[in-house]
Amino acid sequence: MTPSLEIKNLNASIGERAILKNFSLTIPRGEVHAIMGPNGTGKSTLAKILAGHPDYTVQSGEVFLDGEQILGLEPDVIARQGLFLAFQYPSEIPGVTIANFIRAALVARQAKGAPFDAKAYYAQLYAKMDELKMDRKFTSRFVNEGFSGGEKKRCEILQLAMLKPKYAVLDETDSGLDIDALRIVSEGVNRLRGPDTGFGVITHYQRLLEYIVPDRVHIMWDGRIVHSGGKELALELEAKGYDWVKQELATH
């Protein structure tokens, strides 16, 4: 069986409000799955719950990463098991440089007390930054502080490239990006595609999927997947709009 990120019958809420309603989805490693849906349908909540955000209450359901249950684990444990969340709104961390931040994340993945190869680290960091057309001066800038929208998203992809997770969930990575930034970020993601990594690409628009072409497209509505298909589904959705989904739902 192909290893996968498997979400089964997830029900979750924030406060009194139910957000995920029996949500199920499986992303096998090596595939890119797009999750599309209108605002407020629970896409970002899904991403945060997968990453272990403490603000949400999970009523029921399971999440398996390569067969291991990860639901309810601490966020850092989930991350080290191999799940990466690219944030829609990455936090600014004053006083912590990008170099130190990524270094700390890598050290956390090493055996305790193992030596850290700083030279190899910087060589790799610079290579990835070059690919993402990031100025090397960024290494000594504080994480996301004063960054433009595009810089923040590039920084997310840089972390993704450095940490090499088994699964990456990209939450609205296209929001706030101009066309050049969108291309650079998408190329960054495409370079990481391969048999070892599964992607969940959350997006509102079809635009991003012109650059990151998905294997599967899922339409999310009111806390669950209501429609799944191939990459052509995104185009159909783009042409017909989300009202079409609504009507589909009404007739079913």
Added chain:
Amino acid sequence: MNTPTTTLGILDAPAQTRETQLFHSADWFAHLRQQGWQRFQTLPMPTREQEKWRFSDTRTLSLEGYAPAPAPSEADVAKLLQRSQLISHPAGLMVHIDGHCVLEPQLSPELAKQGVIFESLEKAVKHHPALLKQHLLQHPVNLGGDKFQALHQAWLRSGYFLYIPTGVHVAQPFVSVQWTLAENSAVFPHALVIADDRAQGQVLDFHFGAQLDSRALAISCCDVHTGQEAKLERLSVQGWGQQTQSFQVDNTCGGRGAKIVAINAALGARRARLENTVRLEGPEANVNLYGITVATDGQEYDQRTLQIHAAPHTKSDLLFKNALLGKSRTIFSGLIKVEPDAQRTDAYQTNRNLILSPEAEADSLPGLEIEANDVKCSHGATTGQVSPEELFYLQARGIPLKVAQELLTQGFLEEVLSKVSHPEACDLLRTLMQEKFHRS
């Protein structure tokens, strides 16, 4: 070494008199010590009811059981000299152990030729009486630590005198390291720094306990005088042993157009009180005051600051940042005072406290006293916890909670750390803070 081994403590008059005699110092200096001793006798111990000691835990304040320690053994000197090599190319390095000077600085012939003086207080009393009489402990200001300063004066012996003559620029820092070694040692380090007109220099003061848990009493004073257009940076690192009581009184005077940066880092001691006064005496004097503290379980850091603007067009900017872990406390009490003549003053004061434990407590008492009418003044204090969103962001990258908290704390303190212009000193301070965090 002329100091006798004594079983009498710092509160005994015969011991104080005997040390004054044995010190073979000039009459004026003996008189200064005697004055201090008399003042110490008349002053009461502070109590919490006094405004200047508000929030301080005065119940655990005690001067009993401390004595000046005898000179250290050769083996100890060798060991601590080794540990005092903190900065690779200082303009001069001076080392004291338990108040005994064990290393006099060797200035380069070039600096000596330019008239730079950097020598132990014992020597300076003999060599430069005129300058010392004029400046030694001549500040009338009192932020509450009067009694401790009087005791410092009564036992004054160790420390240094630094003089940078008119127009002389010294690129490398002057470094002083003071150690406590013996159990219950009482030390009274003094620093007198004079940067004459247009002089430029940098001073690094380190105060350490030889053992992490050294129990000692340290009452230190630093007086800084700057002439016109002088530029001076001073970093003071308080790293006494964890069972030590520390009282530190710093006074800084800024002459016309002088630029001063003073950074106080607090890491050591069980309780540490810092009284920091800056007086902007000359027009256009500019002073930046910074404080940086990592407080861990059982520690109390008590910070009292006073920014006096006595001349027009002067600027002072204060930023004290405290990170609190475990059951620790910080008190920040700051006053900006603008005298009637000090028009066009810019004065700022900010205290930020980062609380990392539910048992920690930070108190903040900012204050303004403005007698001029054309001024820009502001003060602010914030006390808060690590942002949960920032924490989640770091954890979502696989960084464990404790490491994430440490990173965010370092980030919080980085704003002040980055003001330490000497790279090695900055790295050293960063390392000391990290080590402390890891021990907590």
